[in-house]
Amino acid sequence: MCSEFDIIHRYFKRTATGAVLGIGDDAALITSTTGIELAISTDTLVCGKHFFPDADPYKLGHKSLAVNLSDMAAMGAKPRWALLTLTIPNDLVNQNTAWISKFSDGFFALADSYQIELIGGDTTAGPLNIGIQIIGEIAAGKALRRSGAKLGDDIWISGQIGDAALALQHELRNFTLKSTEIEQCLPALLTPTARVKLGQHLIGLTHSAIDISDGLMADLGHILTASEKAAYINIIDIPCSPVLKKYQQQSVAMNCLLAGGDDYELCFTAPKINRPKIETLAAELAIQLTRIGEIYSGEGLIVKDEQGNTMTFDTQGYDHFRN
Numbered sequence: 001m002c003s004e005f006d007i008i009h010r011y012f013k014r015t016a017t018g019a020v021l022g023i024g025d026d027a028a029l030i031t032s033t034t035g036i037e038l039a040i041s042t043d044t045l046v047c048g049k050h051f052f053p054d055a056d057p058y059k060l061g062h063k064s065l066a067v068n069l070s071d072m073a074a075m076g077a078k079p080r081w082a083l084l085t086l087t088i089p090n091d092l093v094n095q096n097t098a099w100i101s102k103f104s105d106g107f108f109a110l111a112d113s114y115q116i117e118l119i120g121g122d123t124t125a126g127p128l129n130i131g132i133q134i135i136g137e138i139a140a141g142k143a144l145r146r147s148g149a150k151l152g153d154d155i156w157i158s159g160q161i162g163d164a165a166l167a168l169q170h171e172l173r174n175f176t177l178k179s180t181e182i183e184q185c186l187p188a189l190l191t192p193t194a195r196v197k198l199g200q201h202l203i204g205l206t207h208s209a210i211d212i213s214d215g216l217m218a219d220l221g222h223i224l225t226a227s228e229k230a231a232y233i234n235i236i237d238i239p240c241s242p243v244l245k246k247y248q249q250q251s252v253a254m255n256c257l258l259a260g261g262d263d264y265e266l267c268f269t270a271p272k273i274n275r276p277k278i279e280t281l282a283a284e285l286a287i288q289l290t291r292i293g294e295i296y297s298g299e300g301l302i303v304k305d306e307q308g309n310t311m312t313f314d315t316q317g318y319d320h321f322r323n
Contacts, residue, residue, distance in 0.1 A: 030081060030119070032137060039077035039136040039143060043067050047128035052171070057099045059190045060130070061106025067213065068134040069114065069194035070264040074211040076144040076203045077136030079114050079196065084121035085131035114196065144202060144209040144268070149227035153207055153269035153295040155220065156278065158195050159288055161212060162244040163188035165260020166253060175252045181243045192264040201281055202268060209268035215259035220267055221301055232302040233293030235311065258303065269295055 032038055045064050047053055065082065072079040084107070088100065111118065116134075167185035169175040177185065195211075202209060208227055210219045216238070224231055240248070240257055247253035270278060275291075282289040303311045 030135070035140050036137045037140045037143065039072060039075045039138055040133065041068060041071035042131065042133040043071070045130040053128070056190070057102040058106035058109075061103040061108075062110045062191050064130045064132055065107055065110045065116075065134075066192050066194050067264060068132045069110075069196055070192070070211040070213065072134060072136040073195045073199035074144060074209050074266060075136070075138065076142065076199045076209070077138040078200065079116050079134055079136040081117050081119045081135040082111065083133040083135075084118060085129075085133075086121070086123050087126040087129040088123065089128055090125050139203075142203050144199065144206060146208055146210050146223045146226040148207040149223050149229050149231075149269040149295045150207050150271065151229070151295060151297055152272060154272055154275065154291045155231060155233060155293040155295065156268050156270060157212070157216070157239055157265055157290050157292055158198055158267075159193075159263075159265040160239045160241050160244075161216060161263040161265055162240045162253070162257040162260055164192065164262035165189075165215075165256035166244055166247075168260070168262065169252055169256060175247075175250075177243070184241065184243050189262060192262070194264055195266045195287070198266060198281075198285055198287055201285065202266070202270075205274050205277055205281070206268045206270045209266055212263040212265045212267050213261055215261040216263075216267065217258050217301060217303070218261070223267070223269065224295075224299065224301060227295075228299070229295050230298035230300050230302075231293055231295050232304055234304050236306045237290060237292040239288060239290045239292075 043064075045051055045060075045067070051060055051063070068082065069079055086103075108118075121133075163185040166175065166177070167182060167189040170177045170182050170185070171189075199209070208223050210223055212219045216233075220231065220233070223229075235258075238257060244253055244257060248257065278289055305311050
């Protein structure tokens, strides 16, 4: 039977090169250079709420880090270090250490691609839960924030949204997709891509930014609240996949597009004068960047249909204590 320290040493301990002290002591030690601010964020994934009990452990290792990387992307920060808290049921420790090994492989495959060091955390027995704290660096005063949206700003979205939520609704049997369609949607749910490089390139081009984790309406709403502004978006301009587009007139799919969440794309606002630079950036990074609306004075968010009429909805996005 593996002990807590066996698990740490066998699956998670690595030599720290970018930290003064990594795993193995009571606390990790890191240093940051003058003129650099630390960006720090944390996320918790709970079995049965954020992922299915039979989730592929390799993909789960990837996603658990990716959702934290998305927070770094939204701030324009360079991710450097991570801490992992892993609560593991006894049967996974006593009977199936392969699960831990695969989770570790998925986590480190993504971490290595960004040169992120795991420098600490905690491991204990209990219901399966994953908590990650991530630490990044950014030049002082340069971080992208939610509170900077200005009158007349364009509202942009990276990539396409809605597929993750649509895949989840299929898995929950609230909606039925064809086998080829679910295969196209599942990667967005299980192995999302964090727009870290994009976030860093948006510094100096944008006034505000956020990652879309709880749904477009909710997360854009956070920008509007923090910036004390209002906005409208055009439903026809919101980028989505052909699969979601096919079902968009159905209420479940429409809700996935506007309020589903789990997209981990970036929503940001920028002055109109920067349109050419943002379009050039999209081409350079090979990332779809789409203008979907505009910031104006007042409060609240208006969604317009193809005729320019205001649409109404019963839901605004994901809430951990309501959903």
